[in-house]
Amino acid sequence: MSSTFEVVAKVISETSEIPLEQITPESHTIDDLGIDSLDFLDIVFALDKKFGIKIPLEAWTEEVNQGRASVDDYFILKNLCARIDELVAAKTA
């Protein structure tokens, strides 16, 4: 079974045409991978479908805008994967 990171990396690679080997758990989707907000929507769409979840993009954006979270909390891949694991766990709980 693939890890969350492997699935996310594959989705990013396929959606944004970034070579898989360039994507690491430490990669920042904006600063390192150059993914813009519209590409990120496509990625979220694919991840929602893959994991059967609804990534709360609006709530995350609000948290960042209000200073209650940093961009890194969601856009560094290892952190994004941890959030996804939480959402999957909440769904199956």
Added chain:
Amino acid sequence: MRLEYFEMIDRVDLFDAERGHIETTSVVPAADESPVFEGHFPSYPIVPGVLLLETMNHNAGWLIMGLNKRTRMPFFVGSRKLKVRKFVTPGQILKGQADLVHEGSGFAVTRGQLRIGNDLIAEAEMTMMIMDFPSARFKAELEARALKIGMVTAVGA
């Protein structure tokens, strides 16, 4: 349709919230009724492909607004798998439909089609960002349009 005013949908024929589905009718104006045909093209009037995409985009928009009871506004941000299969000429009647593919957080993905009779004319998958209305006036203008095309009747006030 009033192409130059981007009034692409004339009538909502069916809205089904449970299925996430909408069906509409759009009557293409006569050649001498729209300045679009003065340029596209003077001797061979056909509806520009981008306006067919715009029509599918409006169908998707009304679908989403029907689902959210017109509390927020969808804006078109991208399309995939766009195909325009046949020319559309003045006076033809387009039957449109849109289906919800995915409802995300602050965005939605829809699939749209346009038909004339049994012929598939155009299709696309469209992504819409769903945002607050930019102003009360904007919302009022949209409510007026919803009333005119039967969206209020289809969904409820």
